[in-house]
Amino acid sequence: MIRDALVWCLVAVAAIAVVAVVALAARNRALGAKKQQSEGELRHQLHISDQQLQLARAELMRFTTDLDRTLQEAKEAAEENTKAVLKGAASFLQSLAAEQTTLLDDVQRKYGNHAVLSDLLEVNHANAQMARKAQGIAVMCGAPLGRRKRAASVYDVVRSAQGQIRNFHRVSIMQQTGLALKASAVAPVALAVAELLDNAASFSQHDAPIEITFQRVQNNLCIVIDDAGVSMNDEDRQRATELLSGNIVPRLSQLGNQPKFGFPVIGLIARQYGFRVDVTGVSRYGGVRAVVLLPEELWTVEETPPAYEAPVSNILRTEGRPQNGSRTTHGLPKRGARQAPIASVPDPESTPPAPRSAEEPSRFSGRSLGAFQRGTLSGRNLDATSLEGSEDA
Amino acid sequence: MPDEHEPEQELELTSPLVPLFVITNGRALPPDHQYEHTALVMAAEGASAMAGALSPEARQVLDLITEGFLSVAEVAGHTHLPVGIVRILLAQLEEDSLILVRRPVPRAERVDRELVSAVLEGLKNRFGA
Numbered sequence: 001m002i003r004d005a006l007v008w009c010l011v012a013v014a015a016i017a018v019v020a021v022v023a024l025a026a027r028n029r030a031l032g033a034k035k036q037q038s039e040g041e042l043r044h045q046l047h048i049s050d051q052q053l054q055l056a057r058a059e060l061m062r063f064t065t066d067l068d069r070t071l072q073e074a075k076e077a078a079e080e081n082t083k084a085v086l087k088g089a090a091s092f093l094q095s096l097a098a099e100q101t102t103l104l105d106d107v108q109r110k111y112g113n114h115a116v117l118s119d120l121l122e123v124n125h126a127n128a129q130m131a132r133k134a135q136g137i138a139v140m141c142g143a144p145l146g147r148r149k150r151a152a153s154v155y156d157v158v159r160s161a162q163g164q165i166r167n168f169h170r171v172s173i174m175q176q177t178g179l180a181l182k183a184s185a186v187a188p189v190a191l192a193v194a195e196l197l198d199n200a201a202s203f204s205q206h207d208a209p210i211e212i213t214f215q216r217v218q219n220n221l222c223i224v225i226d227d228a229g230v231s232m233n234d235e236d237r238q239r240a241t242e243l244l245s246g247n248i249v250p251r252l253s254q255l256g257n258q259p260k261f262g263f264p265v266i267g268l269i270a271r272q273y274g275f276r277v278d279v280t281g282v283s284r285y286g287g288v289r290a291v292v293l294l295p296e297e298l299w300t301v302e303e304t305p306p307a308y309e310a311p312v313s314n315i316l317r318t319e320g321r322p323q324n325g326s327r328t329t330h331g332l333p334k335r336g337a338r339q340a341p342i343a344s345v346p347d348p349e350s351t352p353p354a355p356r357s358a359e360e361p362s363r364f365s366g367r368s369l370g371a372f373q374r375g376t377l378s379g380r381n382l383d384a385t386s387l388e389g390s391e392d393a
Numbered sequence: 394m395p396d397e398h399e400p401e402q403e404l405e406l407t408s409p410l411v412p413l414f415v416i417t418n419g420r421a422l423p424p425d426h427q428y429e430h431t432a433l434v435m436a437a438e439g440a441s442a443m444a445g446a447l448s449p450e451a452r453q454v455l456d457l458i459t460e461g462f463l464s465v466a467e468v469a470g471h472t473h474l475p476v477g478i479v480r481i482l483l484a485q486l487e488e489d490s491l492i493l494v495r496r497p498v499p500r501a502e503r504v505d506r507e508l509v510s511a512v513l514e515g516l517k518n519r520f521g522a
Contacts, residue, residue: 094404101408108413112475113430118422121414128412146404155449156411163415176449187406 079251086252087141094138097131098146125163132164132194136261139191139268140252148186154179154299157186158212158223161193167201173212178301179221185298188273189223195262196225196277196290204229204287221299223292228285237280244279246271274298416450416474417481428480433462433495440491450474451482455491462495 104124111117139145152160155176162171181189200210208228215222232240242248246267255261270277275298281289428434436459437443444455450472457463457471465483469476486492 091404098404098406098408101412105408105413109475112469112477113480114477115422115425117475117477121417121419124412125414125419144403146406148406148410152410159411159415163412168415169419174446176446186410190410 075251079253082252083141086137087143090134090138090141091143093134094131094143094146097127097134100127101131125168128164129166132191132198133261135191136195136265139265140261145191145269146187148183150186151180151183151300152186153177154181154189154214154221154223157181157190158193160186160190161197164190164194165198165201167206168197170201170207171197171210171212175213177214179214179216179299180301181294181299182297185273185275185294188269189275189292189294189298192266192269192275192277192292193223193225195266196279196292199262199279200225200227200229200288200290203227208285208287217293219296221294221296223294225290225292226283226285227287227290228283229287231282231286231288232279240279243267244270244277413475413478416448417478418448418485420481420485422477423480423484428465428483428494429497430464430466430476431497432465433497434458434465434468434483435462435493435495437491437493444489444491450478451486454479454482455486458492 101124104120104127108117108120108124111120135145153176155173158173162168162173165171197210204210204227210228211226213224213226215224240263243250243263244267249268250264252259255264266277274295276293277290278293279288279290281291283289436455440455441459444452447455453472454468457468463471465479466476468483469479472479474482483492483494487494
């Protein structure tokens with residue numbers, strides 16, 4: 001009995017278990033199908049989102065490029081505007097400074113014998129420095145450089161540059177050459193050399209020498225500037241070379257609060273007028289050696305005549321200078337009875353008479369008197385008022 | 394930029410290329426009584442040979458006065474330089490003992506009239522004229 005009951009129980013349990021297993025399996029299958037369905041949906045949604053993201057990203061990219069371009073354009077426009085404004089102002093300053101230099105020169109000649117001359121020389125020095133700065137800004141803004149009409153010796157061009165920096169007496173030009181720069185090259189080379197000298201003076205001790213020499217290398221004329229300052233490191237050298245080549249022109253806004261015009265200005269004018277500048281050398285003092293290399297189109301071998309006719313070569317050599325015997329023991333010339341005390345200067349209007357030998361004793365004193373008169377006349381008649389200033393000086 | 398360069402009007406620089414203060418190398422003006430208009434200057438014996446690195450202007454002055462004495466005013470006239478500049482150049486040349494200078498005879502100074510009358514007064518008082 002008990003066994004039957006047990007068997008039935010077992011059968012019942014087994015049946016329940018089978019039913020449960022079947023039910024669970026069915027549920028499991030249903031769940032799997034649902035999962036697969038939702039996975040498919042999710043995947044689909046992910047795909048859509050992905051596509052949206054791609055679109056959004058592309059759009060962002062476009063906006064960024066647009067923004068960059070607009071910014072660039074705005075910067076360039078601002079640069080152009082600033083340049084245009086500055087160019088006008090700088091050109092104005094430049095012409096004013098040039099005018100003032102001319103005026104100052106006239107005033108210096110007018111008050112040539114007055115104590116005020118030394119002050120005028122200083123004012124002119126300050127003015128020359130201002131003119132250089134104005135020229136530099138004008139060049140940076142694309143304005144043309146001032147122009148000179150006459151060719152000039154390279155020595156004078158360098159002296160002109162020398163006058164445009166503060167401590168100009170530190171600069172010594174070691175030699176004079178018979179080489180001249182063509183008129184078109186005078187102003188740009190003077191400005192470039194002035195900027196290099198200013199650089200040399202700023203980066204060396206305030207009393208260190210700056211030496212200028214000239215060299216002819218093949219068809220080029222080199223102006224070599226040696227300073228005794230600190231030499232540049234490789235990075236500085238590379239940067240300087242880039243700027244001096246004129247390939248890289250920094251924006252005005254990149255020049256900083258204490259703008260360094262020097263190298264960019266040199267680079268621009270060197271490129272414009274066709275010469276080269278190199279500062280990578282080492283000077284004999286361990287400082288920087290700057291070389292301005294002028295191709296043969298910019299210079300000639302002929303010596304330019306001086307701006308005024310110097311009577312030097314025309315002086316008559318008839319009177320003969322006092323000989324050694326006519327000196328006192330202290331080396332002073334003796335006032336001989338009829339020695340020729342005055343240098344004779346020819347009358348500029350008339351052709352110089354043929355040199356006469358000193359063997360005409362009867363006319364000797366008359367001739368020297370005539371020469372004296374001519375000399376004093378030609379000496380005083382030449383713009384006497386404007387050259388010598390007021391007599392009450 | 395070189396393309397824009399042409400049409401624009403270029404500034405013509407008319408001032409002398411070498412400014413006067415560079416010619417004098419920043420030297421100060423000599424005192425008034427030195428190298429007056431009428432002072433006579435002449436190159437020293439063998440000065441041209443001794444003169445090494447003179448500026449063209451100083452060389453020009455030296456060449457002018459090689460032949461004999463010339464007054465300062467005349468030197469200025471011939472070189473077309475202001476008298477003051479010539480005086481500075483002469484001071485430099487004299488320092489290098491390249492020139493001889495013959496200063497003008499100083500003018501006799503006027504006796505102070507008040508002093509003389511005071512002396513006269515005193516004499517009168519002392520000796521009773």
